Amino acid sequence: MAEERKSLIKKIGSTAAMNELMAEYFKELDQAANTHSAKVAWCTSVGPAELLRAFGFGVYFPENHGAMLGTSRLAPDLIPAANAVGYSPDICSYCTSDVGSYLQKNTPLTKAFGIKTVPRPDVLVYNTNQCRDVQDWFSFYQREFDVPLIGVETPRSVGEVKSEQVQDIVVQLKGLIPALEQVSSQKFDIDRLREVVASSYRCTLGWKKVLRAAENVPSPITFFDGTIHMGPAVVLRGDDRAIGYYETLHAELQQRIEQNNGAVDGEKLRFFWEGMPVWGKLRAHAELFAENRACVVASTYCNSWIFEPLAEPDPFLGMARAYTELFIVRSEAYKERYLEGMARDYRIDGFIYHDAKTCPNNSNNRYGLPGRLAQKLELPYVVFNGDLNDLRLYSEEQARTQFEALIEQVS
Amino acid sequence: MSNASSDSPPVFFCGVDVGASATKVVLLDGGGDIAGSDVRLSGVDYQETAEQALAEALAGAGLAREQVERTVATGYGRRNVGFADEVSTEIQCHGVGCYHWAQRAITVVDIGGQDNKVIRLAADGKRLDFKMNRKCAAGTGAFIEEIALRLALPLEQMEELAASTQRAVKLSSFCTVFAKTEILSHLRAGVPVAEIVRGAFLSVVQRVIEMDPLGGDVVLTGGVVAHNPTVGALLGERIGRPVIVPPQPQLTGALGAALIARRAV
Structure with a gap:
C-alpha cells in the first residue's frame, strides 16, 4: 500500500478564529432569515454591501456560496441540474452550481455550519462590474422568491476612470435607496453609511497589509492561503469584526517574517496567479508548488477585494470609485500595467494564467497579454485551461505538467 | 560521468517516456549513443508496461539490468515508473531530445497521442517558452x-x-x-x-499552426509523425519551409530523458 505523504502546507494558526467568525456570520444570517429579526439582502461580491449594511440588512453573498460549492466539490454534481433547466454549461459555473444547489436542495452550509438552506432573500442587489452573469443569476432567484431585483450597471473595459462614469454610478447607487427603504422599512441614514464605509475601508487596509506581507522573501502566505482568508473581506466588510480578524492574521504573518518562516519551506521560486482559483483543487495546487519549493505569492483575485477609494469623504463617491476602479472592470492596457507593477513589487519569477472556461471576464490571457508581458518583463508564463468550479473542464495531468514545466524552466 | 573501472561492465542511461498512448524506452551508452530502445502501447498498467519496455530494450541491446546507472521518467505516467531515479516533464525531455539532434535554436512541435506541445529553444538549448494545446482531441x-x-x-x-x-x-x-x-x-x-x-x-x-507562429527551424516529433510522415510534409507546406524530423521521432522524449539521466551522473 502506498505510504501516505505528509502535507507540505503550513497551517495558519489564525484560521480557527476565521472559521469561528465565518460560522457566526452564517448563523446570524440563518437566524435573521428564520426569525425575521433582520431583513436579508443578497449582494454580488463586489456590490454595494456597505449601503445594504447601513440599512441593517444581513448581507449574503451567493458568490461566496459558489466558492464553497467549488471547494466542497459539490459543484460538478450540481451544475448539471442547472444545465437541464436551460443554464448553459458555458456560463459562469458559480451561477450554474448555485442554481443547481438550489434545485437539488443541497448546500455545503449544512455540513459546515449545520444550516439547512441558504437564507431566504428579501431583496437581491447586483453590480455588473464583474460580469453580466451575476444579473442573470440573481434574476433566477427573483423569479423563484418573487422579491425585488435592483442593481448597478457598471461600464466595462474602462481605461482611465472618468468623473462622469463615477458620477453615473453615484446616481445609480442613490437610485437604490427608495427600494431599500421600502424593503427594510427604515429611512436612509447618511451617518450610518459613513460609519459602515469607514469600517469597510479599515477592513481594506487590514486585508491589504496581509496581502502585501507576501512581498517579503520568503513570503509568509501563499495565494492559496489568501483565497481562504479573504472570506471576511468579502462577506464582513463594513462589520468591525473583519478588521479585528485581519489584525490577528497580520500579527501572525509578521511573526513568520521575523522568524524567517516562509509559507513554503525553502522558498526558491515566486509566482503570480492571474485569474480565478480552481476551487476544487486548492489543496492539490498548494501541495504541488510547495513540493517544488515554489510559492505563489500574489494574485489579481485576492487583490480584488482591496477598495482604497472608500477613503473618500463622500461615501457614495467612495463606493462608486471603489467598485469601478477594480481590476476586473478595467481595460487590457490598464491590466497590463497593473500586472507589471505586481511583478516588480512581489519579485516574481513567472506568471500563471488560469484560462477559466466559464469565466471569460476574469481570464485575462485571451487577448495576447501573457506574450506581451513576457516579452516586456522577460518573465516566463504558462496558461492552463481549467475552471473555477466545473472540474469537468479541468485536466489534472495537463495542469500538473504545465506547472512543473514552468518550474523547470526557471529553476 | 561514471567512475566505473575498466574491468567492470560499461554503464548505460535509461529514459522512459510513458505517454497516454505509447510507452517508449531509450538506453544510452556513456558516449551518448543509443544502445537500445522499445516502443509499446501504454495500456492500463503503466508500471508493468514500463518494466516490459525496459526488459525488451535491454534484451535487444544485450545488456543486463544492473548496467543501467540512472533512469529518468517522463510523460503522463512518469510517476508510475517505480525504477526511475528522477522525473522530468515531457516539455523538458522533448526539448533536450530535439536539441541533441539540432544543436541550434529551434521550435519543437510534438504531436502526441493526447496533446501537442510547441517548445522554443535558444541557440544554447535553453528553453525560451512552451505551449500546450487546449484540452481537446483536435490536432492530436x-x-x-x-x-x-x-x-x-x-x-x-x-x-x-x-x-x-x-x-x-x-x-x-x-x-x-x-x-x-x-x-x-x-x-x-x-x-x-x-x-x-x-x-x-x-x-x-492546422490546429498546430493555430497554437504558435512557428518561427525559425521547426523540428517535428511524436508518434503521429513517426507513423504518418505525410503530416510532416503537410506542416512544411503550410509554414512554407520543410520541417526537420529527427531519426525515430517517437523516441525523442525518452531520448531527452536518457540524456538528462546521463547528465546527472
Whole structure:
C-alpha cells in the first residue's frame, strides 16, 4: 500500500478564529432569515454591501456560496441540474452550481455550519462590474422568491476612470435607496453609511497589509492561503469584526517574517496567479508548488477585494470609485500595467494564467497579454485551461505538467 | 560521468517516456549513443508496461539490468515508473531530445497521442517558452484515431491513403464529433476516402499552426509523425519551409530523458 505523504502546507494558526467568525456570520444570517429579526439582502461580491449594511440588512453573498460549492466539490454534481433547466454549461459555473444547489436542495452550509438552506432573500442587489452573469443569476432567484431585483450597471473595459462614469454610478447607487427603504422599512441614514464605509475601508487596509506581507522573501502566505482568508473581506466588510480578524492574521504573518518562516519551506521560486482559483483543487495546487519549493505569492483575485477609494469623504463617491476602479472592470492596457507593477513589487519569477472556461471576464490571457508581458518583463508564463468550479473542464495531468514545466524552466 | 573501472561492465542511461498512448524506452551508452530502445502501447498498467519496455530494450541491446546507472521518467505516467531515479516533464525531455539532434535554436512541435506541445529553444538549448494545446482531441493523434474509426480503417492504412492523393477535403470543426459529422457529409457527396484522410491530417496540422507562429527551424516529433510522415510534409507546406524530423521521432522524449539521466551522473 502506498505510504501516505505528509502535507507540505503550513497551517495558519489564525484560521480557527476565521472559521469561528465565518460560522457566526452564517448563523446570524440563518437566524435573521428564520426569525425575521433582520431583513436579508443578497449582494454580488463586489456590490454595494456597505449601503445594504447601513440599512441593517444581513448581507449574503451567493458568490461566496459558489466558492464553497467549488471547494466542497459539490459543484460538478450540481451544475448539471442547472444545465437541464436551460443554464448553459458555458456560463459562469458559480451561477450554474448555485442554481443547481438550489434545485437539488443541497448546500455545503449544512455540513459546515449545520444550516439547512441558504437564507431566504428579501431583496437581491447586483453590480455588473464583474460580469453580466451575476444579473442573470440573481434574476433566477427573483423569479423563484418573487422579491425585488435592483442593481448597478457598471461600464466595462474602462481605461482611465472618468468623473462622469463615477458620477453615473453615484446616481445609480442613490437610485437604490427608495427600494431599500421600502424593503427594510427604515429611512436612509447618511451617518450610518459613513460609519459602515469607514469600517469597510479599515477592513481594506487590514486585508491589504496581509496581502502585501507576501512581498517579503520568503513570503509568509501563499495565494492559496489568501483565497481562504479573504472570506471576511468579502462577506464582513463594513462589520468591525473583519478588521479585528485581519489584525490577528497580520500579527501572525509578521511573526513568520521575523522568524524567517516562509509559507513554503525553502522558498526558491515566486509566482503570480492571474485569474480565478480552481476551487476544487486548492489543496492539490498548494501541495504541488510547495513540493517544488515554489510559492505563489500574489494574485489579481485576492487583490480584488482591496477598495482604497472608500477613503473618500463622500461615501457614495467612495463606493462608486471603489467598485469601478477594480481590476476586473478595467481595460487590457490598464491590466497590463497593473500586472507589471505586481511583478516588480512581489519579485516574481513567472506568471500563471488560469484560462477559466466559464469565466471569460476574469481570464485575462485571451487577448495576447501573457506574450506581451513576457516579452516586456522577460518573465516566463504558462496558461492552463481549467475552471473555477466545473472540474469537468479541468485536466489534472495537463495542469500538473504545465506547472512543473514552468518550474523547470526557471529553476 | 561514471567512475566505473575498466574491468567492470560499461554503464548505460535509461529514459522512459510513458505517454497516454505509447510507452517508449531509450538506453544510452556513456558516449551518448543509443544502445537500445522499445516502443509499446501504454495500456492500463503503466508500471508493468514500463518494466516490459525496459526488459525488451535491454534484451535487444544485450545488456543486463544492473548496467543501467540512472533512469529518468517522463510523460503522463512518469510517476508510475517505480525504477526511475528522477522525473522530468515531457516539455523538458522533448526539448533536450530535439536539441541533441539540432544543436541550434529551434521550435519543437510534438504531436502526441493526447496533446501537442510547441517548445522554443535558444541557440544554447535553453528553453525560451512552451505551449500546450487546449484540452481537446483536435490536432492530436487521438483525432486521427477517431477519424480512422469512423472510416473503418486500420490506423496503419491512414498514411498510405493520405500520401496517395494531393487533394484534401477541408475539415474545419474544432470538435472531433463535429468533424466526424462533416465526414459524413463528404462521404454522402462521394468524396474519395483518401481525400478525407488527407483532410484529417491537414486538420491536425492546422490546429498546430493555430497554437504558435512557428518561427525559425521547426523540428517535428511524436508518434503521429513517426507513423504518418505525410503530416510532416503537410506542416512544411503550410509554414512554407520543410520541417526537420529527427531519426525515430517517437523516441525523442525518452531520448531527452536518457540524456538528462546521463547528465546527472
